Amino acid sequence: MTGHEYDVDTAVELLGDHPAGGRRYAATVTDRWSALGGGANGGYLLGICVRALRDEVARHADGHPDPLVVSAFFLRRGVAGPAELHAEAVRVGRRIATAEARLTQAGKETVRVVANFADLGAASGRTEMFAEAPKLPAPEDCVDATGGLSIPGLTIADRFEYRFAEPPGWSRGAPSGSPRMEFWARFKDGREPDTLCLPSIVDAAAPAVVELGEYASSTIELTTHLRARPAPGWLACRVRTSYLIDGYHEEDFEVWDSKGALVAQGRQLALLP
Amino acid sequence: MTGHEYDVDTAVELLGDHPAGGRRYAATVTDRWSALGGGANGGYLLGICVRALRDEVARHADGHPDPLVVSAFFLRRGVAGPAELHAEAVRVGRRIATAEARLTQAGKETVRVVANFADLGAASGRTEMFAEAPKLPAPEDCVDATGGLSIPGLTIADRFEYRFAEPPGWSRGAPSGSPRMEFWARFKDGREPDTLCLPSIVDAAAPAVVELGEYASSTIELTTHLRARPAPGWLACRVRTSYLIDGYHEEDFEVWDSKGALVAQGRQLALLP
Numbered sequence: 001m002t003g004h005e006y007d008v009d010t011a012v013e014l015l016g017d018h019p020a021g022g023r024r025y026a027a028t029v030t031d032r033w034s035a036l037g038g039g040a041n042g043g044y045l046l047g048i049c050v051r052a053l054r055d056e057v058a059r060h061a062d063g064h065p066d067p068l069v070v071s072a073f074f075l076r077r078g079v080a081g082p083a084e085l086h087a088e089a090v091r092v093g094r095r096i097a098t099a100e101a102r103l104t105q106a107g108k109e110t111v112r113v114v115a116n117f118a119d120l121g122a123a124s125g126r127t128e129m130f131a132e133a134p135k136l137p138a139p140e141d142c143v144d145a146t147g148g149l150s151i152p153g154l155t156i157a158d159r160f161e162y163r164f165a166e167p168p169g170w171s172r173g174a175p176s177g178s179p180r181m182e183f184w185a186r187f188k189d190g191r192e193p194d195t196l197c198l199p200s201i202v203d204a205a206a207p208a209v210v211e212l213g214e215y216a217s218s219t220i221e222l223t224t225h226l227r228a229r230p231a232p233g234w235l236a237c238r239v240r241t242s243y244l245i246d247g248y249h250e251e252d253f254e255v256w257d258s259k260g261a262l263v264a265q266g267r268q269l270a271l272l273p
Numbered sequence: 274m275t276g277h278e279y280d281v282d283t284a285v286e287l288l289g290d291h292p293a294g295g296r297r298y299a300a301t302v303t304d305r306w307s308a309l310g311g312g313a314n315g316g317y318l319l320g321i322c323v324r325a326l327r328d329e330v331a332r333h334a335d336g337h338p339d340p341l342v343v344s345a346f347f348l349r350r351g352v353a354g355p356a357e358l359h360a361e362a363v364r365v366g367r368r369i370a371t372a373e374a375r376l377t378q379a380g381k382e383t384v385r386v387v388a389n390f391a392d393l394g395a396a397s398g399r400t401e402m403f404a405e406a407p408k409l410p411a412p413e414d415c416v417d418a419t420g421g422l423s424i425p426g427l428t429i430a431d432r433f434e435y436r437f438a439e440p441p442g443w444s445r446g447a448p449s450g451s452p453r454m455e456f457w458a459r460f461k462d463g464r465e466p467d468t469l470c471l472p473s474i475v476d477a478a479a480p481a482v483v484e485l486g487e488y489a490s491s492t493i494e495l496t497t498h499l500r501a502r503p504a505p506g507w508l509a510c511r512v513r514t515s516y517l518i519d520g521y522h523e524e525d526f527e528v529w530d531s532k533g534a535l536v537a538q539g540r541q542l543a544l545l546p
Contacts, residue, residue: 020293068493069346071496090348100385114385124519126485130514221496221498225521225542243402244402245396248341265516
């Protein structure tokens with residue numbers, strides 16, 4: 001791990017065995033990844049869980065370095081301060097290992113995560129693509145439409161850089177009415193993407209419903225499929241909500257790397273306030 | 274519950290408290306929902322888990338009759354025979370209750386499920402739809418393209434009826450090369466749809482990759498979002514795979530009811546053999 005913000009702020013420290021099985025870890029939720037309203041961003045909390053899960057899997061077997069599917073249920077609002085995790089392997093197979101983590105703050109469970117790990121570098125098999133990467137101008141030809149926006153409490157916006165082909169409607173106070181966006185994203189401090197951080201990336205940007213004039217939405221559950229290890233550089237993101245029903249909406253998030261490979265698909269169910 | 278096959282075959286019996294918290298249930302996995310190769314269909318096993326989960330949630334509070342998000346990790350092949358479940362409430366909130374279930378056969382965990390429950394009948398809030406229901410002819414004007422196919426061991430095919438606008442390529446031995454299908458579906462014995470069975474429905478039909486000439490695929494993880502309670506009658510289904518990468522593929526499955534309402538979205542990650 002590096003000294004980059006994301007790695008520092010998702011670090012976990014092994015405390016020892018958990019009486020119910022698995023292990024206990026300590027972590028510190030920082031105030032550098034806060035969402036609108038001041039609570040910790042769910043994807044950031046998930047990043048802490050992924051670190052503990054990978055550690056737990058590695059204690060049982062080598063050969064499962066990459067998250068494959070990560071499903072997180074958000075139970076309570078996370079806040080800056082100490083957290084404890086309980087991570088336990090569920091099944092460690094030859095190809096796929098499964099583990100569960102519970103992140104607790106002040107004795108109350110905040111996030112529950114079940115995840116699979118595998119070796120995406122060793123995956124081989126048939127490949128057929130039926131949709132393409134976002135068609136965006138090169139990042140240097142795009143606009144930094146949201147970098148100048150300063151929204152009190154929204155510290156996670158300071159951790160990432162975004163580039164749009166043109167300023168999105170919501171950034172100009174004129175939501176388009178169509179909840180879909182494509183843009184480039186990267187960590188502002190130069191941390192390169194990997195499979196560990198992608199479950200955070202799919203929850204880091206403004207939700208697609210900002211184009212409906214909705215500026216907050218609470219993630220209930222988020223599942224990420226990791227599809228390949230990302231190449232260094234900018235990530236091309238495509239986010240879309242198709243159905244907002246009685247305040248509940250899904251959000252689909254695709255991440256493509258700088259070489260044009262699909263690296264992650266996220267889907268969440270969220271609820272408008 | 275009724276005497277319909279699905280309800281009989283997903284029934285759970287309370288055994289008592291579990292020493293680790295929550296409760297123990299017994300179930301019988303029948304051979305009436307087997308997939309190609311003879312193992313129990315994952316969506317069917319999931320249906321058993323949903324029954325135990327709903328029972329567990331109802332023990333803590335009223336007012337959460339409908340699954341909202343159901344995420345299942347398939348760990349081992351399920352087989353006809355006895356099963357035991359451990360279901361435990363994670364958090365029971367006013368609006369949303371979360372619980373976890375583990376289905377075990379012969380002492381080995383087969384499926385792990387985390388699910389939220391809520392009252393979809395009480396949901397209210399903004400509604401905006403950005404895509405439409407499948408445009409299919411009325412079921413009576415569609416063809417029963419797969420009802421005559423008899424595939425040894427594939428007993429789940431006898432539990433459902435399907436209707437297509439025209440016979441799909443794979444059913445004629447001529448896969449189209451485009452992994453997407455739309456069709457009507459219902460239980461053959463007349464059981465009407467509800468939110469409990471929808472997580473099974475999204476995994477019951479032939480996978481979209483049959484249109485790529487692939488006749489088997491193992492579900493690794495399946496998440497279902499329940500979006501509304503279905504009206505009685507046929508369900509209009511839309512299934513699609515967009516990315517097959519190194520043998521892994523996602524599958525998106527939408528279910529719309531006979532009145533044209535979206536009732537469920539499923540997404541799974543699966544692996545070709």
